[in-house]
Amino acid sequence: MTAQIIFSLARIYNGVSQRGQQISLFIYLYLPLSDCELMKEHIANHAEAEGRAGKEILKDLFAKSGEMGARIQAFDWSATPLGSIETWSKSLQVALQILLLSRFPMQILWGREYIQFYNDAYIPIAGKKHPTGLGQRGEDCWKEVWDFAGPLLDQVVETGTATWSEDQLLVLERNGYPEECYFTFSYTPIWEASGKIGGIFIAIHETTQKVVSERLERNLRIEAQTAKESAERANQLKDQFLAVLSHELRSPLNPILGWAKLMLSRELDETTTRRALEAIERNARLQAQMIDDLLDISRILRNKLILDMAPVHLIPVIEETLETVDSAAVAKAIQIQTQLDSSPFQVLADFNRLKQVIWNLLSNAVKFTPQGGQVILQLNYVDAEAVLRIIDSGKGIAADFLPHVFDHFRQADSTTTRVFGGLGLGLAIAKQIVDMHGGTIQAESAGEDQGSTFTVRLPLTAHTQPIEKAHSFTLDKALNNIHVLLVEDDADNREMMSLTLELYGARVTTAASALAAIDSLSQDCPDILISDIGMSEMNGYMLLQHIRNTPQMNQTPAIALTAYVSEADQQQALAAGFQAHLPKPMEPTELIATILKLVKGNYAI
Known part of the structure; x- marks a missing residue:
C-alpha cells in the first residue's frame, strides 16, 4: 500500500437481536482512518435506531448523500436482479451507508452479476460512464478492464479474502482530453448474516501524482546516468x-x-x-x-568551415591527389589502379577541399593495405551523381567499429600496440566536407583483413566550364627583376624565406619588424610586400595600413604569410588590404606562383 494512505481493517457490528444475542456483520475494508471513525459513529447511531424501518433509514440517508444518494433512490431497481429497495438485505443497506458517507471514491459490486453502486467522490473516475454506470452489471460497464478485474473479483468471492491492486492505469476524460490516471483499488468481501458473500466493497485512491513523480524521478536517474x-x-x-x-x-x-x-x-x-x-x-x-x-x-x-565553390572537373583533382600519395604507395609496392570515366561532367565544389577528401581516403587505403597490396580508384557518373570509389585489399574494418568510422576522435585501435599512426580525424573531416557539398560518403567492409570500400557521391552541376590546361615553365629564375620586401620577426623563418626567394631570382630586402620595414621603404620601393601578421609593437595589419597611406606604395601588392590560418584570419587579411593570404609552413611553388600572379599577372606554373 502507498505511504499517502493509512488503510484500516474495520469490523462493523450491525445490530443486536431481540434476544440480546449479538449478530455480527463483518465487512473488511481498507479505508482511511477518518472514514472509519465517521462510519463507526453512523453505524452506532443506526444500531440505536434499530426499531426504525430500514426503508426510513435509507430514505434519510439518500436525502443527505448528495447526487448519488438521490440517483440510487430514484433508480428503478425492480428491473435488476437486486429487486426493489425494500427487499435489500441489511448487509447491502449498511454497505450503502458506508459508501454514501465516505468522502473518498468507493464502489459496491453486489450479487453474482456485480451490480454497480458508487458515491459522489467516484463520479470523476466514472467519467463518461456516469450516470449510466449505476445499476449496470460490472462486466457491461467495465468491458475494457474486465479481463483483469473479473478474475480478481471472482477470486475475492471464492476465497473470502480481501486483496488490492496498486497503480492501475485508467484513461479518463479530464480537462477536455484523455489523461492517463493511476489508482490503487482495495477489494473487500461483504459478508451476509447467512455467512455467504453478498458483494464486494471497492475503495479507491488515486496515485497518479505518485506514479508520475516516480516515473519522472526514474527518467531523471536514467538521464543522469546516461x-x-x-x-x-x-x-x-x-x-x-x-x-x-x-x-x-x-x-x-x-x-x-x-x-x-x-x-x-x-x-x-x-x-x-x-x-x-x-x-x-x-x-x-x-x-x-x-x-x-x-x-x-x-x-x-564550430561550424566555421568555409567552402570556395566553383564548377570542378574531378579528373584533375584525382590526378593531383595521386601525385601526392604516389611515393607512399611505391614505398610499399602497392599498385594504385584507376578506372576513370572521362565524361566532361562537373560538380560544384571547393577544389582544394575535394582534393583533401580524396587524399584522406587514398592515403588511408595505402596506409592500411599491406606490402604488395592493391588499391583501386573508380570514377563513374550515375543518375546525375559523380560516384567515386576507393577499394583496398587491406586491414578492413571490424563490424562493431563500422558505424563509428566517421566519428570525431575515434580510432579502431588507440592502444600503444597499434600498428598504424594518425590522429583518427581524416575520415571525420572528409565526411563533413562531403556533407557540405550536398553529397554522401559511405564505408563498407566484410570485416577485418577483408579490405574496405569507401564511396563518395556528389551531385553534378548543370553549369560547366572547359578544362583549363596549365602552362608549364621552369621556376628557376621566375622572379628575376622582382624586388621583394620580406617582413618577418623570426630569424630562422626570415633567413629561410629570403634564401628561397633569392634562389628563384628575386632581389630581397628583409626587415625584422614592421618599424624596420617602414625605415626601409623610405630608401627603396619594392615590387611586392610579403609580411608576417603576428609581430610585436606593430603587427602586419598596422604595417599595411601605414603603407597604404604612403602615396608611392598605396598600389603595391601585398601577401600575408602567417601561421594564423583560419578562414576568419584569411578574410581579415583580405579585408585589411592584402591581396593574398598564405599559410605557414609555406609551399615555395605556391608562394612563387602568387608573387607572379600579383606582379606580372601570370599565375600558371
Whole structure:
C-alpha cells in the first residue's frame, strides 16, 4: 500500500437481536482512518435506531448523500436482479451507508452479476460512464478492464479474502482530453448474516501524482546516468585522443631533430645527406598535416568551415591527389589502379577541399593495405551523381567499429600496440566536407583483413566550364627583376624565406619588424610586400595600413604569410588590404606562383 494512505481493517457490528444475542456483520475494508471513525459513529447511531424501518433509514440517508444518494433512490431497481429497495438485505443497506458517507471514491459490486453502486467522490473516475454506470452489471460497464478485474473479483468471492491492486492505469476524460490516471483499488468481501458473500466493497485512491513523480524521478536517474556515462566516455575518448596526439606530434620530431643534429655534428656523404633531408621534409609535412587536421576539426565543430565553390572537373583533382600519395604507395609496392570515366561532367565544389577528401581516403587505403597490396580508384557518373570509389585489399574494418568510422576522435585501435599512426580525424573531416557539398560518403567492409570500400557521391552541376590546361615553365629564375620586401620577426623563418626567394631570382630586402620595414621603404620601393601578421609593437595589419597611406606604395601588392590560418584570419587579411593570404609552413611553388600572379599577372606554373 502507498505511504499517502493509512488503510484500516474495520469490523462493523450491525445490530443486536431481540434476544440480546449479538449478530455480527463483518465487512473488511481498507479505508482511511477518518472514514472509519465517521462510519463507526453512523453505524452506532443506526444500531440505536434499530426499531426504525430500514426503508426510513435509507430514505434519510439518500436525502443527505448528495447526487448519488438521490440517483440510487430514484433508480428503478425492480428491473435488476437486486429487486426493489425494500427487499435489500441489511448487509447491502449498511454497505450503502458506508459508501454514501465516505468522502473518498468507493464502489459496491453486489450479487453474482456485480451490480454497480458508487458515491459522489467516484463520479470523476466514472467519467463518461456516469450516470449510466449505476445499476449496470460490472462486466457491461467495465468491458475494457474486465479481463483483469473479473478474475480478481471472482477470486475475492471464492476465497473470502480481501486483496488490492496498486497503480492501475485508467484513461479518463479530464480537462477536455484523455489523461492517463493511476489508482490503487482495495477489494473487500461483504459478508451476509447467512455467512455467504453478498458483494464486494471497492475503495479507491488515486496515485497518479505518485506514479508520475516516480516515473519522472526514474527518467531523471536514467538521464543522469546516461549523461554520466556519456561524459565518462567523452573523457575517455579525450584522454585517448590526447595520448595519441602527443605520440603523433612527437614521433615526427624525432627524425627531424635526429637527422638535423647528425648533419650538424657529422660529415655525411651525399646519399645520406639527401636521405636525411627527405626524412626531415617528409616528417615536417606529416606534422603540418596533423596540425591542419586539428584546425579543420576545430572549424567543423564550430561550424566555421568555409567552402570556395566553383564548377570542378574531378579528373584533375584525382590526378593531383595521386601525385601526392604516389611515393607512399611505391614505398610499399602497392599498385594504385584507376578506372576513370572521362565524361566532361562537373560538380560544384571547393577544389582544394575535394582534393583533401580524396587524399584522406587514398592515403588511408595505402596506409592500411599491406606490402604488395592493391588499391583501386573508380570514377563513374550515375543518375546525375559523380560516384567515386576507393577499394583496398587491406586491414578492413571490424563490424562493431563500422558505424563509428566517421566519428570525431575515434580510432579502431588507440592502444600503444597499434600498428598504424594518425590522429583518427581524416575520415571525420572528409565526411563533413562531403556533407557540405550536398553529397554522401559511405564505408563498407566484410570485416577485418577483408579490405574496405569507401564511396563518395556528389551531385553534378548543370553549369560547366572547359578544362583549363596549365602552362608549364621552369621556376628557376621566375622572379628575376622582382624586388621583394620580406617582413618577418623570426630569424630562422626570415633567413629561410629570403634564401628561397633569392634562389628563384628575386632581389630581397628583409626587415625584422614592421618599424624596420617602414625605415626601409623610405630608401627603396619594392615590387611586392610579403609580411608576417603576428609581430610585436606593430603587427602586419598596422604595417599595411601605414603603407597604404604612403602615396608611392598605396598600389603595391601585398601577401600575408602567417601561421594564423583560419578562414576568419584569411578574410581579415583580405579585408585589411592584402591581396593574398598564405599559410605557414609555406609551399615555395605556391608562394612563387602568387608573387607572379600579383606582379606580372601570370599565375600558371
